[in-house]
Amino acid sequence: xxxxxxxxxxxxxxxxxxVQQTLLDSVRIAGxxxxxxxxxxxxxxxxxxxxRGAGFGFAAGxxxxxxxxTTFGLSALVFCLVGYGTGLTVRGLVRSSxxxxxxxxxxxxxxxxAVYAILGSVLGEPGTVTTSLAPALVVATPAAVVLATPxxxxxSWALPAVSSGHGAGIGSGPR
Amino acid sequence: MARTxxxxxxxxxxxxxxxxxxxxxxxxxxxxxxxxxxxLKNAASDAFSPVQRGVDDITHPIGSFLAGAxxxxxxxxxxxxxxxxxxxxxxxxxxxxxxxxxxxSLQKLDHLRWAQGIPRVAAQVVxxxxxxxxxxxxxxxxxxxxxxxxxxxxxxxxxVGRVTSTSSTRCTVTLITDAGSAVGVRYGAASxxxxxxQGDGIGKNLxxxxxxxxxxxxxxxxxxTSGLQNGIYPPLIPVxxxxxxxxxxxxxxxxxxxxxxxxxxxxxxxxxxxxxxxG
Numbered sequence: 024x025x026x027x028x029x030x031x032x033x034x035x036x037x038x039x040x041x042v043q044q045t046l047l048d049s050v051r052i053a054g055x056x057x058x059x060x061x062x063x064x065x066x067x068x069x070x071x072x073x074x075r076g077a078g079f080g081f082a083a084g085x086x087x088x089x090x091x092x093t094t095f096g097l098s099a100l101v102f103c104l105v106g107y108g109t110g111l112t113v114r115g116l117v118r119s120s121x122x123x124x125x126x127x128x129x130x131x132x133x134x135x136x137a138v139y140a141i142l143g144s145v146l147g148e149p150g151t152v153t154t155s156l157a158p159a160l161v162v163a164t165p166a167a168v169v170l171a172t173p174x175x176x177x178x179s180w181a182l183p184a185v186s187s188g189h190g191a192g193i194g195s196g197p198r
Numbered sequence: 199m200a201r202t203x204x205x206x207x208x209x210x211x212x213x214x215x216x217x218x219x220x221x222x223x224x225x226x227x228x229x230x231x232x233x234x235x236x237x238l239k240n241a242a243s244d245a246f247s248p249v250q251r252g253v254d255d256i257t258h259p260i261g262s263f264l265a266g267a268x269x270x271x272x273x274x275x276x277x278x279x280x281x282x283x284x285x286x287x288x289x290x291x292x293x294x295x296x297x298x299x300x301x302x303s304l305q306k307l308d309h310l311r312w313a314q315g316i317p318r319v320a321a322q323v324v325x326x327x328x329x330x331x332x333x334x335x336x337x338x339x340x341x342x343x344x345x346x347x348x349x350x351x352x353x354x355x356x357x358v359g360r361v362t363s364t365s366s367t368r369c370t371v372t373l374i375t376d377a378g379s380a381v382g383v384r385y386g387a388a389s390x391x392x393x394x395x396q397g398d399g400i401g402k403n404l405x406x407x408x409x410x411x412x413x414x415x416x417x418x419x420x421x422x423t424s425g426l427q428n429g430i431y432p433p434l435i436p437v438x439x440x441x442x443x444x445x446x447x448x449x450x451x452x453x454x455x456x457x458x459x460x461x462x463x464x465x466x467x468x469x470x471x472x473x474x475x476x477g
Contacts, residue, residue: 044246045253048328054400055330074208081215085222089242091329092362092370095235096222103215136330143331146227150377151331154399159330 024183031181032079036086039063039174044090047166055158057166058132059174060087060098064106065131066171066178069124073110075182080106094146101142105135121172128171129164136160240365247367250325313352313432318469319343321351324368333376333400335359335465340367348430350471356436356459357381357423358468369470373462374437375400382424383437385415392424395437395456401463404438406454411445413452421456432473 039059047057063083068076084099091098109131116123136159143151225231321337328334339345341364351358351371359373374381379397383406384390391413395404406421419440425433438456445452 041249041253044325044328045250048325051326051400054327054333054402056327058330074211077212077215081219084219089239090246092332092334092372093329094223095226095239096219099222100216100219103212103219107212140331146223148331148378150397150399154377154402155331158400163330 028181028183032082035177035181036063036083038177039083040086040090043087050166052162053158055155055162057170058136058159058163059170060084061102061105061132061135061163062128062167062170062174063178064102065109065128065135065167066124066175067182068106068109068111068131069113069127069175070179071110071182072114073107076106076110077103078106079178079182080104093143093148097139097142097146097148101135101139104138105131108134124175125168125171128167128174132167133160133164136163236363239363243365243368247324313350313435313471313473316432317472319345319472321345321369321468321470323465323468327400333359333373333379333397333462334362335371335373337369337371337468337470338367339470340364340369342366344472345369345470348474350431350435350473351468352435352471353460353465353468355461356438357431358460358462358465360430361470371468373397373400374404374458375402375462381431381437382426383421384424384434385409385419385421385440386413392426393421393454395421403441403455403457406438406440406456407451409443409452409454411449411452415440415443415452415454417441420459429473432471 039062043059047059050056060083064076064080067079067083071079080102081099084102085096087098087102088095109127112131113123113127136156140151140156140159226235319339321339321343323335324338325336328336335358337345337351345361345364347361347363347369349361351361357374359371359376359379361369362372363370372379374395375397377397377399381395381404383393383395385393391409393409394407396407398405409415417440421437421440423431423433423435423437425431436459438458440454440456443452443454
């Protein structure tokens with residue numbers, strides 16, 4: 024990864040963080056809001072494979088944790104696992120369809136939120152599974168479908184194109 | 199050869215990242231690196247608040263510009279001009295109404311009948327819950343304004359929550375509806391009976407526990423802070439109003455649900471009580 028790639032990744036992380044903090048956090052339905060930060064590792068895994076999905080997820084998670092009241096490092100762990108898992112899941116895909124990113128995003132968001140809630144519960148965060156998980160799933164999963172395409176495009180601009188056999192082959196976004 | 203090396207490198211990467219994450223979680227959980235993590239969070243919050251204000255300033259004019267998009271043709275231009283004038287007048291009217299409403303809210307906070315004599319810091323809610331797994335709001339005051347973790351926060355109608363972290367210019371308040379929140383309350387004709395009002399998640403009613411079965415309750419009854427719990431909250435601040443209660447023959451306690459007295463969905467102005475928590 025070159026310094027130009029790192030700069031692009033930093034820009035993407037910052038832009039999505041600003042959008043999340045200033046716009047998406049205000050969109051509250053039943054107390055839950057869309058989660059664009061969780062879409063970052065999903066998009067990275069989809070575009071650049073499990074390796075970079077995990078790395079990008081870790082960076083996005085640490086950044087998200089700076090602004091969350093929950094245990095520090097929890098988002099880093101979950102995002103890292105989600106990026107890795109998404110990369111592994113879409114590894115065999117050679118061609119992409121327009122409908123594939125939204126479906127992958129919806130599935131990975133649901134899994135990511137469930138893992139976050141379970142790990143949060145293990146770490147003593149109250150009510151993550153019993154109270155907060157259901158509204159989070161109901162709101163964040165459909166929102167992931169809507170936000171998937173722009174976020175995947177943004178991440179594919181930031182991360183270098185991957186070699187064949189990794190990702191879904193849309194990593195060659197505009198430079 | 200490269201085929202076997204690649205998965206090994208991937209496994210090593212994910213292994214190291216998981217290890218790093220678990221190390222950070224452990225350090226935070228044990229409190230070993232609490233000072234460092236708090237400093238990082240505070241620095242991030244302070245650095246981000248001007249960006250947040252700037253984006254808010256940008257998005258408002260964009261919205262206005264899109265709303266007032268100009269049509270072609272002289273008449274349409276004239277119509278647009280007139281519409282703009284009407285819009286300006288309406289926006290002025292709305293601005294006056296908004297100012298009047300804000301003034302009314304602040305005046306209500308000035309005439310609170312409870313927590314008299316406790317110094318307070320007026321604050322505005324600048325952002326709502328940042329996590330889907332915690333009921334919190336962020337206020338535009340911080341350590342620089344004399345706000346510290348543990349201080350109670352009240353609205354014009356009652357208790358809102360408690361400050362859980364501060365940076366120099368912002369603070370995070372955990373609402374009484376958060377699943378981890380529990381407030382000791384008094385109820386009954388003489389306000390002698392004690393119970394615990396526990397949060398059940400964002401936008402939900404509070405669960406009131408430790409109410410003996412058969413206790414005389416009525417809908418709308420106000421629960422106030424008990425002043426116990428080592429003085430976390432000052433006494434007699436309205437917390438919630440009873441919405442429903444029921445009890446079965448074999449139950450050891452009454453099932454009571456209560457709505458927060460303060461409208462937590464529409465929070466705008468609040469007061470942070472400079473009440474030192476004893477614990």
